[in-house]
Amino acid sequence: MARGINKLSAKAVLAAKEPGLYGDGGNLYLQVTDVDGSGPTKSWVLRYMVAGRARKMGLGSINDFSLAEARERARQARQQLADGVDPIEARLAARDTARKETAENITFKAAADKFLAVHEASWRNDKHRAQWRSTLEAYAFPSLGTRPVKAIDAALINAALAPVWSKTPETGSRVRQRIERVLQWIKEGMPLPTIGKAKRVRHHPALPWQEIPAFMQELRERHGISARALEFAILTAARTGETIGATWSEIDLQAKMWVIPALRMKAGKEHRVPLSDRAVQILQELPREKGSAFVFPGAKAKAPLSNMALLEMVRGMRPGATTHGFRSTFKDWASEATSHPEIVSEAALAHTIKDAVERAYRRGELIEKRARLMQDWAGHCTRSPAATGSVTPLRAAAA
Template identity: 60%
Template sequence: MARETNKLSAIKVSKLRSPGRYCDGLGLWLQVADGGTKSWLFRYTRHGRARQMGLGALHTVSLAEARERARQARQIILDGEDPIELRRKQHDEARAETADMMLFKDAVARFLELHNDTWRNDKHKQQWASTLKTYAFPTLGGRPIAAIDGALITEALSSIWQRKPETARRTKQRIERVIQWVKEGKPLPRQSAAKRVRHHAALPVDDIPAFMAELRGKKGISAAALEFTILAAARTGEAIGAKWSEIDLETGVWTVPADRMKGSKEHEVPLSKRAVEILQALPLERGGYLFPGAKARQPLSNMAMLELVRGLRDGLTVHGFRSTFRDWAGDRTNFARDVIEHALAHQLKDKAEAAYRRSSALEKRRRLMEAWANYCCESRHSANVVVPLRA
């Protein structure tokens, strides 16, 4: 028995008012929305999956036109393709073609606008705009993205390639980045680190002596690691990854290799007398980690110190003690800023200041770290605080 088709008529379609779907046959349906709006749907099954494709609103597509569109969709299915996916592919290709026809100078303007908040500084942003305007726009500015190839880029930069090699290289990279950005669909830039940064909760400077007194009353490798980390103003990863081969107990210096430093530069840490005492009290297995973990040949877990901190002061972080140290050193001492920043292994933006600090100022930092340890241990001499004696 043949399927019933052409169930609807133009007059019936115009008179229908009740919300719902009305079948015309062979997958074509008229959909009446709650507000009375009417549109066409083509419903079909593809690989066992029910699908429906919009064919347009009634005010634009007549009954006869809807039937023809449904027939074309059935033909696509007969040819082994999915009409919805084929339409999406055609739309994507159309969008890509439109993007490729975008003029280079317009693409640069849009790129700079979207990335306005991602530049490291105003100078970097200005360099991007000026180099492209000066060296790329004369040749490429009025050309569509699709028309720009390697030969055109070479032509644009040929006058400065030998005369200003570094400028030419950077301009070439910027041209290629804009072109690739357009071809990738002009994605939004990644959020800058400045917007993602979350400051670690830090203990107030006045509270650190009492906290350290409580910490010294704790036993175990985690407590020793935490106290050492605080006294050294170190990061968690630097401390738990520390090995005996990095420690010189005679000179009281801990040399952290570059591959474990955030700035990828070797860092010497002068150790206070109290920090050396902590190390001397550790097991004498000098071949491995200062603070070994539960697993053989593995360091202490990076969560061990954090859990201990949370048990003593909920809401704090290990990294926050670096902020406490910075506040104490900046507000309570007369040590120079570059000495304090070097103690924290911070990279200075000021080139002159960074050059001055190339001499490690080890002895100045040793006095700073000894003063920090003395402040942290002030509670030992307070009459109002009872400190459990170590065994």
Template identity: 45%
Template sequence: MPKPVKGLTARQVQTITAPGYHCDGAGLYLQVTARGGKSWVFRYQAGGRRRDMGLGSASTVPLAEARAKASEARALMGRGLDPLAQRHEPIISPPITPTFREAAGLFIEAKRAGWRNAKHAAQWVATLEAYAFPVAGQKPIDQVTTDDVLAILNPIWTTKPETASRVRGRVEAVLDYAKARGWCDGENPARWKGHLALTLPAKVKVRAVEGHASMPYRDLPGWWPRLQVADGLGARALELAILTAGRPGEVLGATWDEIDLENRTWEIPGTRMKAGAPHRVPLSGPALDLLRKLATVRRGSVVFPGAREGRPLSNMAMAMVLRRMGLGDEVTPHGFRSTFRTWAAECTPFSHEVCEAALAHTVGSKVVAAYQRGDLFEKRRALMGEWAGFVMGGRHDG
């Protein structure tokens, strides 16, 4: 039995340079010329002859769209028509309805440029591949029903409520996109309000949302000296994450042009923030001392450089530090934000708004945000100074 062809990936489409035809499967090929030009070709048999049908340049037609075009051509062949001949027919053939998988691919490509980073698109693909495509991937988009959506969600709704909620929202978005493209009509079978809400329990009632595993704040000062003597940049990154209450990704992605040592400030651009808005971080004394030491061994633009030039440490770097210290199953890097927030609530007089602003959380309604234009920076500087003093066991004035 012939071995099934493994399809191309979007990354391979960008990086392949070897001239020739590179098979994606089901008759779709990426043609690479000797000069490096790339185009899509659909290869099929008609009247006993092999025929090649161009589907456009790979620079303007992404992989998902090429697959959708090839699917349309195969559908024409299934009706006894020659796809190339149909291009010259004066009569317009009825539109070919894509499968749910194909529609999802087109939606992701259409939205990719507006997403903050490639990781977001990868998460979309991963969740749909894991949960939605096995159930409805090969169904024409206009035939996806509420029963299909429930078949996707029921196995994970009570065991993985956060994931299930994201999957439902993504399926709903793909179906809305298909409706906008004219591939289906009627009510969206994945909508929550007034539909799935009548069938599935609300996410908040399934179980309490589990936060990241965190260290009790009372244990932190006693543990801190162990972290300070731990080797490696991963340990230093974790130190800065704790002292600034920053998200691990924000810390690992820090660049030296964001750091102002003279004014004791770290300015993170909105493109790297979860909420999409720029965030100023006041640097306490210990945080400043740490960054000054790192500056003496600086190499390149990244504060915490990894093995690849110009790239930061892996997202797992901080977690590996905790694992080596025997805390891998008890504490997560992100959990130190919870440690900070609990300490701030129980041990300081700072307001809810100041504490939330220190975590770069959006506070209140849009109306509140419109009137509260400032970022409470000086109050946050005082808060982070007290936090540093607590972490250091009172050995530093922050």
């Protein structure tokens, strides 16, 4: 800290006209600026160093804070510094907390209206937009609409959805996902939709998600380890390398969980994959090759399936498609045909999440929500193919 304090006087503060910094001591300065020549503007600032970095903290205008008040505010900031707290970061954190509390005090109906106003324009499907609003109006607003967001918990959601759940569980599940998505959006600070998300860069040819039931039915009719490995990869939305390198030690059939170690993951982090009923069935029916640790053994002894085996099977069934493209198909299905939050499908794909808020939300890995997502995906993959008169052309996609 600078030596000597209380160097300025009230008279000196009023007399200061030339742009610059006038030190009062204790790292407190009067800052005089004249941006457009219309006359000096005066404010208080605190200058200090943190971890070798110079910082300047605004303490308000002289019109709002007197010299004595500015000294007191500077003293409080210096105390924080003495305790190892950066006062600028502490102030930002306090503002964030206050903003979050204010947001969570709004009613659920107001929150849902805000969510829809921000997101509806980015949804390409008119039916999807209409269903979002109508299902919330029918099943959520009557009991949750006037409640503050911060007061809504799982018990209240379950009570609100109990009537529809007993009659049409699928509708109840979708409404619950929509309620949870609105609540999470508020907790995250009401972020804007990702710009250009609907125009993702596409590299890997992928089947439209509407064609997956027919493709999977055809795949299930094929025999051999390659067919089962491809089906397993699609059901788990896993990369080819993750699938063919899977070992039995990574699989917990009782817990319905596949834990891929960090060394085998693109992002270098352990990835836990909830297994759907169909994925578990595939594993249970696979033959165990003596002396091999691999779930999908290859032709060579104690070696996994070739990484070309899956691609060759895909190309034989749908010329031009790729194995990796099914991850894009999964992502498109989750975004366009379900109400599962984007962060859940991103976690299922083991994509690196850059946003700090989303990373914090993801610390629990969203296992329960991902388990529901993967079971829904398996349900789509195993349902009876819809009768269509034409085949939608392949389109390039990336995940």
